[in-house]
Amino acid sequence: MTAADPYDHHDASPAITAREVRVRLGGLEILHGIDLDAYPGEAVAIMGGNGSGKSTLVRALVGALPASAGSISVFGSPRSRATAARIGYVPQRASAGGGVTATAREVVQSGLLGAGQLLLPRDAKARALAALDDLGVANLESRDIASLSGGEQQRVLIARALVRDPDLLILDEPMAGVDVPSQEALSQALTARRDAGASIIIVLHELGVLAPLVHHAVVLEHGCVTHIGEPPRALGVHALPGHDHVHAHADLPQPDGSTFSWEVRP
Structure with missing residues (x-):
């Protein structure tokens, strides 16, 4: 990379x-030959327009989609x-449903279960x-x-993604369609995790x-990296009141091989 390479100062x-x-x-x-690095104590934004490949990339990173080439x-x-x-992985937002009743604490506790694991740890309630x-x-x-x-x-x-205190946190459009107080709460929680050494x-x-x-952005366009460095700061509409950006999901794959079922509600 060039002298502006955002990774060139890292020892870790x-x-x-x-x-x-x-x-x-x-x-x-x-995706056409994507390179990406994320270091401890830093947050990397993956940015780009609709259809640029952002969600495909994060799903490949967590293993929900297989890569046809590369490592x-x-x-x-x-x-x-x-x-x-x-x-810890947070997919695009969807509302709980599917006819299964679960409390907020039970949803968070489910984050402590890996693939094939049936029993929660004894401290699951306190951690949730x-x-x-x-x-x-x-x-x-x-x-x-x-x-x-x-x-x-x-x-x-x-909170479900954070309950295991992950060293690497991957979030797919967590701010889309949520109110300002929730955005601020999410920002504070993520900043605390980054400052504690997690990679985001x-x-x-x-x-x-x-x-x-x-810290820096990786910008995608048509499945290719077009920029690595200072994040673009264009103003969009996704955080404005009244805008919703909700995607339907079912049986969402998790990094440990388990799934988590959600359904969009209007």
């Missing part, structure tokens, strides 16, 4: 490294169950309450998740309240 090893990653879906190549290593090793346990408190929603612990607002649900989803990768359409959090 990256939390995650992607090299020449390509992803094909339905016979079409969506992805986590903490210096190929992805495995051991490395997956150190990753602490994660909810980090996001400012401990008072909602006994509420049915489906009854919460979009912003409250998003805080619960992020976050998909954003615009920086908004997360501008102080982000």
Whole structure:
């Protein structure tokens, strides 16, 4: 890279490294040789327009989509169950549903279960309450998740990713369609994790309240990296009141191989 390379001052090893990653879906190549590094104590924004490949990239990073070429290593090793346990993943926001009743605390506690794991640790309740408190929603612990607002649900989803105290946190558009108080709560929680040494990768359409959090951006266009460095600061509409940006999901893959089912509600 050039002298402006945002990685050239690092002594520590990256939390995650992607090299020449390509992803094909339905016979079409969506990502064309992506390189990315995320280091401990820093937040990297993945930015770009709709259809640029942002969500495809993060799903490839967590192993939800297979790469057709290239390599992805986590903490210096190929992805495995051991490395997956150190990753927290927040997919694009969707509302709880599917006819299954669960409280906010139960949703967060489910983040402590890996693939094939049926029993929660003894301290699961305390850890879930602490994660909810980090996001400012401990008072909602006994509420049915489906009854919460979009912003409250998003805080619960992020608390679910944080409950294992991950070293690497990957979030796909966590600010989309949530209210300003929730955005501020999310910003504070993520900043605290970054300052504690976690590595953060976050998909954003615009920086908004997360501008102080982000160290640099990787900008995608048509599945290619077009910029690495200072984040673009164009003003968009995704954080404005009344704008919603909700995606339907079912059986969302997690880094440890488990799934988490959600359904969009209007």
